[in-house]
Amino acid sequence: MFNEIKKSIQWGEETLTLETGKVARQADGSVIATYGETSVMANVTFAKEQREGQDFFPLTVHYNEKYYAAGKIPGGFFKREARPTEKETLTSRLIDRPIRPLFVDGFKNEVLGICTVLSHDLVNDPDVVAMIAASAALTLSGAPFMGPIAGCRVGFEDGDYVLNPTVDDMQDLRNNPDQRLDLVVAGTKDAVMMVESEAYELSEEEMLGAVTFAHEQIQPVIDLIIDMAEEAANEPFDYQPPDYSGLYEAVKAAGEDQMRAAYAITDKQDRVAAVAAAKEAIKATLSEDQLEDSNLGTALKKLESGILRGDVVKNGRRIDGRATDEIRPIVAETGILPRTHGSALFTRGETQGLVVTTLGTGDDEQIIDALHGNFRSNFLLHYNFPPYSVGEVGRFGFTGRREIGHGKLAWRALQAVLPAATDFPYTVRVVSEITESNGSSSMASVCGGSLSMMDAGVPLKSAVAGVAMGLVLEDDGSYAVLSDILGDEDHLGDMDFKVAGTENGITSLQMDIKVAGITP
Known part of the structure; x- marks a missing residue:
């Protein structure tokens, strides 16, 4: 049987x-x-x-x-x-x-x-x-x-x-x-x-x-x-990749220049509007069959990706004009909310996090019911990413997988520098409200969380900072490594590599590859 x-x-x-x-x-x-x-x-x-x-x-x-x-x-x-x-x-x-x-x-x-x-x-x-x-x-x-x-x-x-x-x-x-x-x-x-x-x-x-x-x-x-x-194993599914080369050439001919000009705009909101206008201009030139083609979105993305990737690899020029190893301007402020235990506003370019720390007693510890038993956690970090942070209208109030994942990444980055419970018997809750986002918001949460906890008087062993790195890898083997990536560089690039740590070493690392992998 x-x-x-x-x-x-x-x-x-x-x-x-x-x-x-x-x-x-x-x-x-x-x-x-x-x-x-x-x-x-x-x-x-x-x-x-x-x-x-x-x-x-x-x-x-x-x-x-x-x-x-x-x-x-x-x-x-x-x-x-x-x-x-x-x-x-x-x-x-x-x-x-x-x-x-x-x-x-x-x-x-x-x-x-x-x-x-x-x-x-x-x-x-x-x-x-x-x-x-x-x-x-x-x-x-x-x-x-x-x-x-x-x-x-x-x-x-x-x-x-x-x-x-x-x-x-x-x-x-x-x-x-x-x-x-x-x-x-x-x-x-x-x-x-x-x-x-x-x-x-x-x-x-x-x-x-x-x-x-x-x-x-x-x-x-x-x-x-x-x-x-x-x-x-079952017989391989008979899948033939779609040939949309003709559609791509039509898209490229209709709007490459306008799309390239859009990606030369440094301000995110202006760039998003210009890219949307370029797409509409391209669609206006296409036939009805081309507009109904399910590969139209793929063709448009290929055009965008080719512009961004080509400029970075060949010319070392990024969307916002930075060099590949250049970090965006940073502004950090603490103690900005008078009635909270600790607060910080961390801004890196067009990414911003308002991070607040609250101290509690042992009664405030989180009780976690896991398969391997019940245990308590005295360090909590919650990450919130509302739609307004990217200028959009969307669902609010539901904590999605992405928010849970980003919050845990920031938690991992900061937990290594917390004092032992015997030395600091308080429950620490950090909440990161992302108020603006253009890439690397989880690392802004790490930086803001470190500042916020120090503002609350938590005796951290060391300050923690984090940054997101990117990779653009071309078919001919040429590549560019990008520091402090933007949202578009994450979306159209080949790697999202987040690293956080202190002056003494690394406390958290997350890497996702979007191509067939990289050698260790």
Whole structure:
């Protein structure tokens, strides 16, 4: 009845097993990954036709932790799992980020990945197991996915890198000075796709060494997925990338000069208006069939990207006239709100954050109900990104995945410099209100958060600052590395690399690659 296939390897201190063919057989790809006694089931389905008018890639990843996995019953009146927890949201993003760039260019069919934690041994964190399971399920599904990928967690203890440290080891780096790093890396056979870390003031050499170590350690997992795919993979989906070269040439001929002039405007609002006007002018010259072509948005983006990338790589000229290594003007103010415990207004170019710190008692600590037990947190950081910060009208009041992810990144950057609870027995809540945004708002939250906490009298070990870096990589191998990127440089570039730290070392790092990866 079942055509079950199972593959296993010894990986670090535990055995990693991948299983398929027995559960969820109607999904395009289904894999149960087990590491130790932590098991995650990943199921992937994808639409066989592109939705009419679809001009973006609708990939959705959901990571769900079931309380039964740890022998627990949910609290509350309804006694069932409710809205996603912060951990579930962050892990969903962690899985999404390295797989999204690896779908064939132009593929816009809807893809859904659901990762469900079935068993948790309270030792091995299910997030990395879920990433491996999702990659394996995608590889088996037949979708046009240029994987597989694999991921691992790296710790740093007594000068040595540790593969997949336990949940307890990673629980609270601030109170465990022997364990100085919590790093998650995802990559393909040849390149790194994603890095996410929380660190205790590590040097650049130590961080780079950790990424290299991680990429080496994921190789046997990638080989395991490939081995399983050779026996169990579906036939590749017959997808032919759309040929929109004629449409692109028409778009380019109609508006390249006007679009280039628009991208020469340094002020963001004026530039946005000029780019919108250029697009309307281009559309006015196109035929009705061209206007209804679902690839019109892609053609316009290709034109914009070519202008920005060409100017940067060939001429070293950025949108706002800066050199590639130049930081925007910075203004920092503290103590601007009279009735708060601490406040700061941090402005870098057209990105601005109003960051406020509040001190509380132990009664104000956040109680977190996780699979591996209940614990309390005395440091909270909340990031808010209202629509007005980018001059738009939009939904307000709902905390989205992006806001949760950016807030956690800033939290990671600042936690390393907080005093121990025994020395400073207060709950600290930092709220970052992004009032203007043109790139790198999470790093503005880091800078403003450091200032705000010092204004509130929190005895930080050191000041923390952060910056977002970018990369433009051309097909011929030429490239440009950009410091303090703008929103457009993030959108049209190939890498978003955020790094924060003190004068002594790195405290947080996040890297997302939008091409097929970069070598470590």
